[in-house]
Amino acid sequence: MKPVLATLASMIALAFAASVDAAGQYETIDYYVQQMIAQANASDAIGVQTFREQMENLRRPEAGDSAKAQPFRQQGLEQLARNNLKEALTAFRQAFITDPADPEIAGQLGQTYLRLHRFKEAERLSVYALSLAPARSATWLVLGEVYGQTGDAHRAAGAFTNAYRFAKDPPQLAEQLRQLAATSNVEAVRAGAQQTLQSTRPDPNPKPAATPVLVPQPAPTTSVAPTVAPKPSPNAGDTALADAASAGKSTVAGAVFGSLKRGLENLTGQPNGATPASDSSRPQALNADSPGQRIYQQSIPLTCLIVTFRNGKTDNLGSGLLVSTDGLVITNNHVVEKADNLAVKCGERESAASVRKRSKEPDLALLATSLQVKNSFVLNETYNQDLIGRDVFVIGNPYGLEGTFSTGVISGLREIEGVRYIQISAPVSPGNSGGPVILRDGTVIGIAAMGLKAGQNLNFAIASTEVIASRLFDPTRMKSRPLSGK
Amino acid sequence: MNARYFLLVASLSMAAWMLAPLAAAQSSEQNRYYIQQMIELATTNDDHGVTTTQRVLEQSPKPASADPSGARAASQRGLAALEQNELETALRAFQQASQADPGNVEAVNYLGLIYRKLNRFQEAENALQQALALEPTRAVAWFQLAQVYGLQNDARRALGALANTYRFAQNPMRAEEILRNIAENEAADTLRNAALETLRLYRLPVEAVIVPPLPANPGIAPLNVPPGSVRAPSIRPAP
Incomplete structure (x- = not known):
């Protein structure tokens, strides 16, 4: 860009800065970020620099409590490294709320949203993080991926170019871009990265920039060279941000900058139905001598929390078990009988649910969900005296205490009003209803249903044989087998 | 004449004094x-x-401060008590502070916060509305x-x-x-x-959310706590 044009752009930017003073804060910073992307796409280093300086001149948000925020951030980094995305989100979110002026925290929160495929949130946090540190390469890289993931290869390329421009280690950034160009499963991400790699190839006859604002950098040893030298960020000002205008106040700015937001409408949200599984609930090490640990690890992803809603409010909690790989869940009828709506959480996966079949005697209901799993519980067909004295394991959500695991033995076999029950000594409380009672071999011998209040540890599970004999059982989708071993 | 004037002034003052709470209430x-x-x-x-x-x-007219320094001292005591989670002590201190200086928005806001923490919702609402009337x-x-x-x-x-x-x-x-x-x-x-x-x-x-989050503490309390004295799980802290 010629110096005259650069000056003109700067003046226009200043004019905009004045005119958007009363508009939404986010719209203002988004405007500058989009301008930096557009200038990067036009290979206009001075334009990028101009808008970067404009952004650096914006009033900065009030600093929070950095000392309190750092442990949360550290926790977030650890969870992110383990791919525990929900836990990472919780930690980074807490860190951000504690110190919203830290660009690293804001950027990492944006990155976590990206990995959760929550692209709108990822974009907003990344744009905000860039307002705190416009030359933070990692944030540009995340923003580029966000645009790529939402199908906007052009903006992805612009953001990637800025990531490269501001990288402290350009060869390493180039390698990251090569990885994206080669391995991303989204075409626009690959295309954006490819475009950036092509546009940032070393110039065989580098020319100095038109103005002394930017210093040309010697070509690195790799095949990709930066177009401008990275410039350190100025010191962060601690001036308090002016009273923020709400999004509702920003209609004028929204109209002004509407064209810059094209493509946003195409952003996709979190896919419906099942959420990604996480192994966060699993212990890191397994004690091979402990059958309880083995049973717990195998069973917890297949054990469900059932939440019922009535008149738009949470009404009842119960437990359930996945009995087919296509998401059929068995619970007690009394858990769901008064519900308007249902939701289930099996392991870390959640889904809305509907009652497919139900019976009052035995007290059972079969729920359909959108969950797809590799394994499901196997029902045990046995119901004889051989069962008495065997160890049992119960998983459920008593009083909402999710995934509570307890043990006991089979104390007896009872037939109550024509229904066969397994009497167990394992503790069962409200919220356990509908949960699995499991034998050492991992099969389900009963469905926790009720307890005798007057006594101690006198609890009852509907025998699995009753489930198998009922019209709820579908042999083409559910599995059963007889007792094996001790 | 002087006596008449004195009576008029006195009666007007009396009326104003009597009506002041009414005006404040209005x-x-x-x-x-x-x-x-x-x-x-x-x-x-x-x-x-x-x-x-x-x-x-x-x-809208803002209340006059009667004793700003007394209010500041009471607020300091209130904050110290709040940090120790001594809610009743903090409540008394902020009550004193807001009476001494009804225009002290911080004190009135803290009063509302403590009432909320004590699940005294009507009083919390009143105090918070008072804070919002000031700011x-x-x-x-x-x-x-x-x-x-x-x-x-x-x-x-x-x-x-x-x-x-x-x-x-x-x-x-x-x-x-x-x-x-x-x-x-x-x-x-x-x-x-x-x-x-x-x-x-x-x-x-x-x-x-598909499945709403469950209370972190569904009434868990030490075993020696008498039944019925368990407080409802507290909501997440204010920003």
Whole structure:
């Protein structure tokens, strides 16, 4: 860009800065970020620099409590490294709320949203993080991926170019871009990265920039060279941000900058139905001598929390078990009988649910969900005296205490009003209803249903044989087998 | 003549003295009306309406301070007690502070916060409305008022108060993230749904939960605590 044009752009930017003073804060910073992307796409280093300086001149948000925020951030980094995305989100979110002026925290929160495929949130946090540190390469890289993931290869390329421009280690950034160009499963991400790699190839006859604002950098040893030298960020000002205008106040700015937001409408949200599984609930090490640990690890992803809603409010909690790989869940009828709506959480996966079949005697209901799993519980067909004295394991959500695991033995076999029950000594409380009672071999011998209040540890599970004999059982989708071993 | 004049002045003074609480009560009622208006207008994102009402409130007469230094000392005691979670002690201190200086918005706001923590919702609402009458753009007071309404299952007013929390937030991105946190993690249905609706009202991204979060503490207490004395699980801390 010629110096005259650069000056003109700067003046226009200043004019905009004045005119958007009363508009939404986010719209203002988004405007500058989009301008930096557009200038990067036009290979206009001075334009990028101009808008970067404009952004650096914006009033900065009030600093929070950095000392309190750092442990949360550290926790977030650890969870992110383990791919525990929900836990990472919780930690980074807490860190951000504690110190919203830290660009690293804001950027990492944006990155976590990206990995959760929550692209709108990822974009907003990344744009905000860039307002705190416009030359933070990692944030540009995340923003580029966000645009790529939402199908906007052009903006992805612009953001990637800025990531490269501001990288402290350009060869390493180039390698990251090569990885994206080669391995991303989204075409626009690959295309954006490819475009950036092509546009940032070393110039065989580098020319100095038109103005002394930017210093040309010697070509690195790799095949990709930066177009401008990275410039350190100025010191962060601690001036308090002016009273923020709400999004509702920003209609004028929204109209002004509407064209810059094209493509946003195409952003996709979190896919419906099942959420990604996480192994966060699993212990890191397994004690091979402990059958309880083995049973717990195998069973917890297949054990469900059932939440019922009535008149738009949470009404009842119960437990359930996945009995087919296509998401059929068995619970007690009394858990769901008064519900308007249902939701289930099996392991870390959640889904809305509907009652497919139900019976009052035995007290059972079969729920359909959108969950797809590799394994499901196997029902045990046995119901004889051989069962008495065997160890049992119960998983459920008593009083909402999710995934509570307890043990006991089979104390007896009872037939109550024509229904066969397994009497167990394992503790069962409200919220356990509908949960699995499991034998050492991992099969389900009963469905926790009720307890005798007057006594101690006198609890009852509907025998699995009753489930198998009922019209709820579908042999083409559910599995059963007889007792094996001790 | 002098005696007559003296009588007139005395009777007018007496009348003014007698009517002063009435006038104050009227003003307080008016302020509550305006705050409720701000809540109602916020539920429909009526920017102009909220701003107009806010300005009316800002111009309403503010109470005079009787003993500002006494109020400051009481506030210091209150803060120290609050840090130790001695809520009753903190309550007494902030009551003293707000009586000594009814225009001290910090003291009145803390009073509302402590009433809320003690689950004394009516008093919490009164104190927070008083704080907002003094400073209608005080986001933290709007946030606490939203919690008061949310915990009383008043969905509409919780939404309006949260909408004003966002509207007046110093850092909207932080407020947005706080709202998302509530919308995804709050166990109290009304408050969680109000946060969700607020984000939708401002067209901000949010993911509605499928399975609502369960209370972290469903009434767990030490075994020697007498039955019935367990407090309901507390909601997440205010920003």
